[in-house]
Amino acid sequence: MANFKGHALPGSFFFLFGFWWSVKYSLRYHSRRLNKNGHGNSRFGHLDVIEGAVRTICAVIGMLAEQFVPDGPHLHLYGGQNRDWVKLMNWQHTTMYLFFGISGVVDIFTYSSAKVPIGLDRLMLSVALLVEGFLFYFHITQRPPLDQHIHALLLIATFGGAAGLLLEVFLQDNIILELFRSSLALLQGTWFFQIGFVLYPPWGGPSWDVADHSNVMFITMCFCWHYALAILIVAVNYTVICW
Amino acid sequence: MANFKGHALPGSFFFLFGFWWSVKYSLRYHSRRLNKNGHGNSRFGHLDVIEGAVRTICAVIGMLAEQFVPDGPHLHLYGGQNRDWVKLMNWQHTTMYLFFGISGVVDIFTYSSAKVPIGLDRLMLSVALLVEGFLFYFHITQRPPLDQHIHALLLIATFGGAAGLLLEVFLQDNIILELFRSSLALLQGTWFFQIGFVLYPPWGGPSWDVADHSNVMFITMCFCWHYALAILIVAVNYTVICW
Amino acid sequence: MANFKGHALPGSFFFLFGFWWSVKYSLRYHSRRLNKNGHGNSRFGHLDVIEGAVRTICAVIGMLAEQFVPDGPHLHLYGGQNRDWVKLMNWQHTTMYLFFGISGVVDIFTYSSAKVPIGLDRLMLSVALLVEGFLFYFHITQRPPLDQHIHALLLIATFGGAAGLLLEVFLQDNIILELFRSSLALLQGTWFFQIGFVLYPPWGGPSWDVADHSNVMFITMCFCWHYALAILIVAVNYTVICW
Amino acid sequence: MANFKGHALPGSFFFLFGFWWSVKYSLRYHSRRLNKNGHGNSRFGHLDVIEGAVRTICAVIGMLAEQFVPDGPHLHLYGGQNRDWVKLMNWQHTTMYLFFGISGVVDIFTYSSAKVPIGLDRLMLSVALLVEGFLFYFHITQRPPLDQHIHALLLIATFGGAAGLLLEVFLQDNIILELFRSSLALLQGTWFFQIGFVLYPPWGGPSWDVADHSNVMFITMCFCWHYALAILIVAVNYTVICW
Numbered sequence: 002m003a004n005f006k007g008h009a010l011p012g013s014f015f016f017l018f019g020f021w022w023s024v025k026y027s028l029r030y031h032s033r034r035l036n037k038n039g040h041g042n043s044r045f046g047h048l049d050v051i052e053g054a055v056r057t058i059c060a061v062i063g064m065l066a067e068q069f070v071p072d073g074p075h076l077h078l079y080g081g082q083n084r085d086w087v088k089l090m091n092w093q094h095t096t097m098y099l100f101f102g103i104s105g106v107v108d109i110f111t112y113s114s115a116k117v118p119i120g121l122d123r124l125m126l127s128v129a130l131l132v133e134g135f136l137f138y139f140h141i142t143q144r145p146p147l148d149q150h151i152h153a154l155l156l157i158a159t160f161g162g163a164a165g166l167l168l169e170v171f172l173q174d175n176i177i178l179e180l181f182r183s184s185l186a187l188l189q190g191t192w193f194f195q196i197g198f199v200l201y202p203p204w205g206g207p208s209w210d211v212a213d214h215s216n217v218m219f220i221t222m223c224f225c226w227h228y229a230l231a232i233l234i235v236a237v238n239y240t241v242i243c244w
Numbered sequence: 245m246a247n248f249k250g251h252a253l254p255g256s257f258f259f260l261f262g263f264w265w266s267v268k269y270s271l272r273y274h275s276r277r278l279n280k281n282g283h284g285n286s287r288f289g290h291l292d293v294i295e296g297a298v299r300t301i302c303a304v305i306g307m308l309a310e311q312f313v314p315d316g317p318h319l320h321l322y323g324g325q326n327r328d329w330v331k332l333m334n335w336q337h338t339t340m341y342l343f344f345g346i347s348g349v350v351d352i353f354t355y356s357s358a359k360v361p362i363g364l365d366r367l368m369l370s371v372a373l374l375v376e377g378f379l380f381y382f383h384i385t386q387r388p389p390l391d392q393h394i395h396a397l398l399l400i401a402t403f404g405g406a407a408g409l410l411l412e413v414f415l416q417d418n419i420i421l422e423l424f425r426s427s428l429a430l431l432q433g434t435w436f437f438q439i440g441f442v443l444y445p446p447w448g449g450p451s452w453d454v455a456d457h458s459n460v461m462f463i464t465m466c467f468c469w470h471y472a473l474a475i476l477i478v479a480v481n482y483t484v485i486c487w
Numbered sequence: 488m489a490n491f492k493g494h495a496l497p498g499s500f501f502f503l504f505g506f507w508w509s510v511k512y513s514l515r516y517h518s519r520r521l522n523k524n525g526h527g528n529s530r531f532g533h534l535d536v537i538e539g540a541v542r543t544i545c546a547v548i549g550m551l552a553e554q555f556v557p558d559g560p561h562l563h564l565y566g567g568q569n570r571d572w573v574k575l576m577n578w579q580h581t582t583m584y585l586f587f588g589i590s591g592v593v594d595i596f597t598y599s600s601a602k603v604p605i606g607l608d609r610l611m612l613s614v615a616l617l618v619e620g621f622l623f624y625f626h627i628t629q630r631p632p633l634d635q636h637i638h639a640l641l642l643i644a645t646f647g648g649a650a651g652l653l654l655e656v657f658l659q660d661n662i663i664l665e666l667f668r669s670s671l672a673l674l675q676g677t678w679f680f681q682i683g684f685v686l687y688p689p690w691g692g693p694s695w696d697v698a699d700h701s702n703v704m705f706i707t708m709c710f711c712w713h714y715a716l717a718i719l720i721v722a723v724n725y726t727v728i729c730w
Numbered sequence: 731m732a733n734f735k736g737h738a739l740p741g742s743f744f745f746l747f748g749f750w751w752s753v754k755y756s757l758r759y760h761s762r763r764l765n766k767n768g769h770g771n772s773r774f775g776h777l778d779v780i781e782g783a784v785r786t787i788c789a790v791i792g793m794l795a796e797q798f799v800p801d802g803p804h805l806h807l808y809g810g811q812n813r814d815w816v817k818l819m820n821w822q823h824t825t826m827y828l829f830f831g832i833s834g835v836v837d838i839f840t841y842s843s844a845k846v847p848i849g850l851d852r853l854m855l856s857v858a859l860l861v862e863g864f865l866f867y868f869h870i871t872q873r874p875p876l877d878q879h880i881h882a883l884l885l886i887a888t889f890g891g892a893a894g895l896l897l898e899v900f901l902q903d904n905i906i907l908e909l910f911r912s913s914l915a916l917l918q919g920t921w922f923f924q925i926g927f928v929l930y931p932p933w934g935g936p937s938w939d940v941a942d943h944s945n946v947m948f949i950t951m952c953f954c955w956h957y958a959l960a961i962l963i964v965a966v967n968y969t970v971i972c973w
Contacts, residue, residue, distance in 0.1 A: 030604075089461045096468050103475065116486050118273075120420050125475075132468050135400075139464045143457070157621075170420055177606050177656055214629070218575045221625045225582050225618050232589065232611075243602050332947045339954050346961065359972050361759075363906050368961075375954050378886075382950045386943070413906055516847075643864075663849050663899060700872070704818045707868045711825050711861050718832065718854075729845050 003090065008197035010066060014059050016190025021052070023183035023235045027242040030176040046112055053108025053122070060102030067094045093136050100129040120170040127166035134159035145211035147220065151196050154224045158189045180235055187231035195227065246333065251440035253309060257302050259433025264295070266426035266478045270485040273419040289355055296351025296365070303345030310337045336379050343372040363413040370409035377402035390454035390463065394439050397467045401432045423478055430474035438470065489576065494683035496552060500545050502676025507538070509669035509721045513728040516662040532598055539594025539608070546588030553580045579622050586615040606656045613652035620645035631697035633706065637682050640710045644675045666721055673717035681713065732819065737926035739795060743788050745919025750781070752912035752964045756971040759905045775841055782837025782851070789831030796823045822865050829858040849899045856895035863888035876940035876949065880925050883953045887918045909964055916960035924956065 025048065068076055074088035081087070104125040111122040134156050141152045162185040169178050199209050199220070209216050268291065311319055317331035324330070347368040354365040377399050384395045405428040412421050442452050442463070452459050511534065554562055560574035567573070590611040597608040620642050627638045648671040655664050685695050685706070695702050754777065797805055803817035810816070833854040840851040863885050870881045891914040898907050928938050928949070938945055 031602075034602075086458050086462050089458060089465070093461070093465050096465050099472065100468070103472065116274075116277075118419050121423070124420055124424060128471075128475075132471070136464065136468065139461070171415065172657065176604050177610055180607070181610060215572050215575060218579070218625070219572050221622065222575070222579050222582050225586070225622065228614075228618070229585065229589065232614075329944050329948050332944060332951070336947070336951050339951050342958065343954070346958065359760075359763075361905050364909070367906055367910060371957075371961075375957070379950065379954065382947070414901065517845075520845075658900065662847050663853055666850075667853060701815050701818060704822070704868070705815050707865065708818070708822050708825050711829070711865065714857075714861070715828065715832065718857075 003201070005197040005201040005203040007094075008193045008201070010063060012190050012193030012197065014063070014190070015186050015193060018056070019183050019186030019188075019190055019231070020234065020238070022186060023180065023238040024242065025052075026176060026179035026183065027239045029174075030179075031242060049112040049122075050109055053105045053112065055105075056108065057102050057105030060098045060105060063098035064095050064102070067091045067098065090140075093140060097129075097133045097136055100132045101126075104129040120173060123166045123169045123173075127163045127170070130159050130163040130166065134163065147209060147211035147213070147216050148200060150217050151199060151220055154220070155189065155192055155196070157224075158185050158192065161185050162189070180239070184228070184231045184235045187234055188228050191227050191230065192224065195223065246444070248440040248444040248446040250310075250337075251436045251444070253306060255433050255436030255440065257306070257433075258429050258436065261299070262426050262429030262431075262433055262474070263477065263481070265429060266423065266481040267485065268295075269419060269422035269426065270482045272417075273422075274485060292355040292365075293352055296348045296355065298348075299351065300345050300348030303341045303348055306341035307338050307345070310334045310341065333383075336383060340372075340376045340379055343375045344369075347372040363416060366409045366412045366416075370406045370413070373402050373406035373409065377406065388454035390452060390456070390459050391443060393460050394442060394463050397463070398432065398435055398439070400467075401428050401435065404428050405432070423482065427471070427474040427478045430477055431471050434470050434473065435467065438466065489687070491683040491687040491689040493580075494679045494687070496549060498676050498679030498683065500549070500676070501672050501679060504542070505669050505672030505674075505676055505717070506720065506724070508672060509666065509724040510728065511538075512662060512665035512669065513725045515660075516665075517728060535598040535608075536595055539591045539598065541591075542594065543588050543591030546584045546591055549584035550581050550588070553577045553584065576626075579626060583615075583619045583622055586618045587612075590615040606659060609652045609655045609659075613649045613656070616645050616649040616652065620649065633695060633697040633699070633702050634686060636703050637685060637706055640706070641675065641678055641682070643710075644671050644678060647671050648675070666725065670714070670717040670721045673720055674714050677713050677716065678710065681709065732930070734926040734930040734932040736823075737922045737930070739792060741919050741922030741926065743792070743919070744915050744922060747785070748912050748915030748917075748919055748960070749963070749967070751915060752909065752967040753971065754781075755905060755908035755912065756968045758903075759908075760971060778841040778851075779838055782834045782841065784834075785837065786831050786834030789827045789834055792827035793824050793831070796820045796827065819869075822869060826858075826862045826865055829861040830855075833858040849902060852895045852898045852902075856892045856899070859888050859892040859895065863892065874940040876938060876942070876945050877929060879946050880928060880949055883949070884918065884921055884925070886953075887914050887921065890914050891918070909968065913957070913960045913964045916963055917957050920956050920959065921953065924952065 067073060068091065070091075072088075073091050077087045078092065079086050086092075104122070107117075107125040108122045111117045111119060137152055137156060137159070141149050144152075162182055165178050165182050165185065169175065169182070172178060197203065200211075202208055310316060311334065313334075315331075316334050320330045321335065322329050329335075347365070350360075350368040351365045354360045354362060380395055380399060380402070384392045387395075405425055408421050408425050408428065412418065412425070415421060440446065443454075445451055553559060554577065556577075558574075559577050563573045564578065565572050572578075590608070593603075593611040594608045597603045597605060623638060623642060623645070627635050630638075648668055651664055651668050651671065655661065655668070658664060683689065686697075688694055796802060797820065799820075801817075802820050806816045807821065808815050815821075833851070836846075836854040837851045840846045840848060866881060866885060866888070870878050873881075891911055894907050894911050894914065898904065898911070901907060926932065929940075931937055
């Protein structure tokens with residue numbers, strides 16, 4: 002949805018998951034260091050199932066929101082006299098949420114049944130991020146420079162996260178990769194809000210000049226600051242849990 | 245061959261192999277989990293040799309079809325008064341099938357002789373996919389936008405599969421990579437059919453408007469739906485075999 | 488800072504660190520080979536903390552220099568009547584130094600506390616190089632060919648170093664990767680000086696013709712010679728320490 | 731050197747090394763399989779030193795040829811009234827040979843001294859291929875389509891070989907990677923000859939039409955055939971040694 006709320010919704014989801022991950026993985030790492038017998042993991046199994054369920058619910062909320070907002074497609078794919086496609090933007094966003102939903106369902110099965118191999122959950126989350134990045138990539142052609150650039154920067158967080166998750170399929174329970182993933186999720190979260198503030202200022206007022214090159218340059222740098230912030234949040238969470 | 249049949253043939257091959265792989269690797273994974281003594285693999289050795297033989301036969305069928313259809317080159321590489329190249333499209337398709345044939349032959353040798361190192365079969369299959377993607381990449385320049393885009397999407401499945409297979413050379417018998425490869429083969433299979441339906445509707449009727457941007461946007465999203473379908477097929481096969 | 492000093496400062500930093508690394512890792516490798524009991528590492532722990540502190544100090548010097556040179560932004564981000572961005576170039580350089588500073592701080596914590604996992608220091612240094620490369624990449628559009636090319640070559644050293652460091656996160660204490668990283672840091676160091684000499688000759692005189700294609704071709708080759716020099720320096724250090 | 735001989739020289743070098751590697755690594759693999767006590771390697775140590783020496787000599791021959799052919803630069807880098815660069819093409823080729831020479835010297839040290847870590851030789855050979863690819867990449871801009879394309883295809887063999895060698899740094903004595911490297915070296919060898927035949931037909935006659943798109947399409951496919959030939963050569967060598 003091309004408005005502030007449409008960016009705030011996924012932004013909140015990503016921020017919450019990034020924050021939660023930085024807490025969960027720090028806890029798990031320290032509990033494992035303290036009692037080195039490996040049993041410390043059992044109580045996290047339930048948490049992972051719940052996390053999968055929450056992700057599925059978030060994805061369903063996102064899909065319903067994209068479909069049934071007043072100017073949404075209401076599940077119509079094509080229509081009108083010329084049989085044109087209806088609201089392809091909303092359909093694309095629905096597809097993105099769909100894959101996060103699939104990833105959530107796979108999480109539930111992976112952690113509740115021993116028959117599904119561990120790692121499949123990370124592969125599916127990686128696929129969900131790849132699909133998100135893939136759709137965004139083709140989404141943003143034919144837009145003004147700043148709009149295109151601010152969305153393109155999102156792809157760095159998306160593909161970076163997907164690459165990290167692919168590594169996690171093979172290097173499981175690696176705290177460094179898990180914190181890295183948390184930081185990139187936080188980055189995506191705050192950056193979705195930044196996009197909303199730049200293109201659709203919530204308190205009215207004009208949006209930024211989307212053709213000004215110095216705005217593009219500032220946004221590039223601003224993206225790095227967001228990442229510095231994400232690192233700070235992860236570091237604070239890690240330190241607090243450590244003590 | 246630039247018609248529906250020319251896309252349905254490789255589409256069927258890829259779909260069949262993807263389906264078969266999702267069945268084979270699920271079976272192997274579960275039989276290995278049940279009797280953890282490692283002997284469960286012996287009866288799969290024969291299957292792998294047969295699979296290699298079937299792939300070789302499929303490739304030969306594809307090569308013959310490309311060469312000896314009525315408007316094919318009939319093994320003439322150049323001819324005419326100006327010594328022009330004859331039917332380079334068909335020759336390129338023949339080359340693609342050739343490498344899948346080489347891969348099939350290497351499969352046979354790898355699984356029937358202990359002197360050929362395991363992993364070489366996956367490397368050659370990866371090379372076959374890389375060659376397919378490489379030829380497609382240079383194949384599709386100078387075509388209308390939708391035609392180019394719909395073939396370019398195929399490259400994602402092709403190169404994704406090749407990358408996964410390269411990992412399988414070193415991480416052998418990894419069920420996650422094997423299911424991932426199955427899903428990408430299914431994706432290629434159904435997508436070849438989709439290309440056929442879009443560009444050469446089999447029941448007559450006009451093809452889609454190849455210059456319309458909203459068609460390009462729909463096709464992008466449709467590719468994700470095909471992948472969701474591929475994941476569903478693999479998941480159903482895995483679940484059925486699990487019980 | 489678009490002058491010779493602005494390139495000599497980071498050039499010196501990179502050269503010093505590259506030189507120091509080639510010495511440190513050669514020493515560590517040989518001391519470990521001589522007494523194979525693994526205790527040889529203890530005295531290097533302190534060195535790593537000091538190295539982190541020095542990197543932090545270097546980064547702070549760089550940030551202050553970028554902000555408080557006479558024509559710097561003096562911490563003003565936007566100003567003037569039109570609320571334009573102030574000196575975005577200097578702000579971008581400040582951001583680059585900031586991430587090297589973060590990496591230095593993470594180094595200190597990693598090597599002084601057992602609670603921070605080893606490897607996080609390399610990940611953060613890799614992120615610092617990625618941020619540097621990322622900002623440079625968007626930094627250099629809209630410049631004359633030679634200027635653009637000479638900076639683009641820097642990206643090879645930057646991203647190469649970042650890739651090597653990402654591998655070091657998982658393959659720790661690998662002498663080959665460590666020497667590779669040293670050589671790329673030396674390359675960046677000498678190349679910053681080369682940029683300074685080409686674009687802002689320190690002894691007056693005109694800068695090179697930035698639109699001449701043969702200059703671009705020479706600079707490409709010159710970059711390889713710099714790398715050959717970097718390899719030579721690392722090889723000499725390694726050999727001297729070996730004896 | 732922009733003539734047939736200038737392409738036949740590196741072509742012969744690459745072909746010989748590819749052929750030799752496919753023989754050497756097949757022999758080593760089988761001798762190791764036969765006597766599984768690991769002592770089978772000792773006599774190969776000398777071979778590796780000799781191979782390094784031969785590579786160094788080949789590189790020196792190449793450098794001298796590039797410098798001292800009648801129309802070469804004879805070690806003059808710039809000259810003339812305007813202090814123009816002299817024969818940058820030849821200087822670039824000299825630089826390529828230089829890095830293969832460095833790689834040869836590192837080979838000698840790696841295999842004759844226990845103080846140099848195994849793997850460094852492969853890293854340096856990889857760097858030599860990366861430098862070759864890097865220089866070629868910037869070498870071929872501003873040329874007609876066929877000339878540019880036929881050289882660009884070379885980059886696939888170059889960068890593919892470099893990537894395989896980087897893996898070999900960490901996965902040593904992996905027969906699959908070694909045969910893969912051999913096949914890519916053979917591909918480079920035969921392709922250099924193909925370039926010579928296309929652009930500078932040795933028996934006089936006109937070169938191919940460098941602007942014709944169907945020639946570009948044929949060359950793309952021809953590259954795959956060369957690779958099929960390289961695979962065949964490696965397979966024959968492997969099979970002969972096997973028996």
